[in-house]
Amino acid sequence: MTHESGTLQPEGVRTMFDRIAPVYDVMNRVMTMGLDRRWRGITARAVVQPGSRVLDACCGTGDLAVACECEGGVVTGLDFSGEMLARARPKSDSIAWIEGDMLALPFADGSFDVVTVGFGVRNVADLRAGLTELRRVLRPGGRMAVLEITQPRGVLKPFFFLWFDRIVPLLGKVLPGGKAYTYLPASVRRFPGAEDLAALIDEVGFDSATFRLFGGSIVALHTATAR
């Protein structure tokens, strides 16, 4: 869970996602006005080639993993929430769904051609350690894509904070288990802006991380190549 202080407790985060798993997909569609599917498709197409060995870390209910499989990837989805994974499993029989911690991935160095994370790294207790671990399991020359909410900018900024601070928590309250959606604004505020995240990605062993913004600049897709 994210606290006001901005610190994350892994056990709290896991329990929170176990609780919101039944409403997670519906909340995604509502919060993004249906755009999340499109963003996941763009993410998968940016990095996955037919036959790529893909790790989708923090796979949750599996939508990004499935998008990567649609691009021809041979996909492993990993998450530490058993309830989120239970919603992912029926979406594909051919994806290997694994319960595990992104901060201690159960894979050898260089096991994957591609790693993806969708709306996941913001929730990881130690961002640098998480990105370093993703780099470790990627082969040199492999590609990473990180799709994540970012610090809003521009004229739409006040609208986004109204949306995240007021409307999303309210929506969460009317859905069973959705109270946890009050955590979202704090997690966005403590997360680095897009330029800072690109710099951090380079620091942990990638070349020339670049990003593009979606949704009026509230969502960033970072891509980078492992050194």
Ligand SMILES: C[S@@+](CC[C@H](N)C(=O)[O-])C[C@H]1O[C@@H](n2cnc3c(N)ncnc32)[C@H](O)[C@@H]1O
């Ligand atoms: C907001 S959901 C994103 C799910 C999915 N990737 C998507 O695009 O909708 C974040 C997920 O990250 C998982 N997560 C957070 N920290 C994790 C960690 N250290 N190891 C594994 N999974 C983690 C949570 O359990 C949750 O399912």
